[in-house]
Amino acid sequence: MRSSRSSSSQVDRLRRRLSERDVSLLGALHRVRLLNLRQVQRLLVVDGSPAARTRRTQLWMARLTKLGVVVRFSRTIGGIRAGSSGYIYGLSGLGQSVLDVRGPAGGRRRRVWETKPYFQDHMLAVAELYVQTVEQHREGGADLLAFDAEPSAWRHFTGTGGELVLVKPDAYVRLGTSALERSAFIEVDMTTEGLPTIQKKNARYVDYWQSGVEQQRHGVFPKVVWLVQNERRQEHITDLVKKLATEVQALFVVGLLTVGAQLLSGRTSEKEANTA
CATH class of the missing domain: 3.40.1350 (Trna Endonuclease; Chain: A, domain 1)
Structure with missing residues (x-):
């Protein structure tokens, strides 16, 4: 019981740290399961020059990854030269808790959408x-x-x-x-x-x-x-x-x-x- 209360308190504190745009991104990941960094940028970082938008998106996703609400996969789109702009992101178990959503058909939450490259593509x-x-x-x-x-x-x-x-x-x-x-x-x-x-x-x-x-x-x-x-x-x-x-x-x-x-x-x- 104490562990459950502690976990719930952690999620509540984390919710208060997230902006409306943060929650919008988590909702988009819950909807489509995976997004690459360019797609995140096109969805929610639409102001400024392309270079500035890319940099802001990289910093934003690094912050959400550090908070533990998203998972960054080891695979990148575009190979080594793509760098951080080629990263793929999914919603973590903690991110699902923040949204208070369940897994498919109301079942157990899926902690990560790490799958084979074909399914990711x-x-x-x-x-x-x-x-x-x-x-x-x-x-x-x-x-x-x-x-x-x-x-x-x-x-x-x-x-x-x-x-x-x-x-x-x-x-x-x-x-x-x-x-x-x-x-x-x-x-x-x-x-x-x-x-x-x-x-x-x-x-x-x-x-x-x-x-x-x-x-x-x-x-x-x-x-x-x-x-x-x-x-x-x-x-x-x-x-x-x-x-x-x-x-x-x-x-x-x-x-x-x-x-x-x-x-x-x-x-x-x-x-x-x-x-x-």
Whole structure:
């Protein structure tokens, strides 16, 4: 009991030392799990020259790392020459305590998101889409109404045999443009999964659409947006979509990750996105 009270007191004292911007960063890390230093800078250090912003971000993240609310990973993006500007950060167990959040599905808090490079790259690609949508919002583009990364974005429904079926998008995004809202399930493709696996994922989304569960809960079924790294991959996944029944092909859009935010907001048309 004494240990629990001591720990709670430590967290309370730490909360009082954190600024509103500090807490905003911890919230962003809780949302997308990983951010590199450049992404942190683009999200929350937006004033001044690029060099000054980088330096301020480096000092800021060093302070939060020393406080123990974030974890800096040993791996860097861009190799040795990138230096501290290439560091990757995650939310520590203490950082989760400060936010008073639980782990996935309300379970045990995860102390650190130290994973294999492939998974880190995938998380950072999802984080990049989040940063893009925040920048777009800041510049007067679409309003960012919701951005849920996995596992918060996951859905479930009952299959034809009565079994529980999970749909696991990388993110769920909802944007507001004038009087229109756009929502999407996001699949970020890192060119590591085989096309048969992607075909199975598409079929599961079709099954979920046919179940009507999402439409019942939210009134609309989001677009399923595949974001890929190059035009060759875009063409391959587009060909898979064309093999689906004609009435369900419109559920899917395939575009480049570099213009993901513009595609979601309608600034890049679906026709352009699906033209490889």
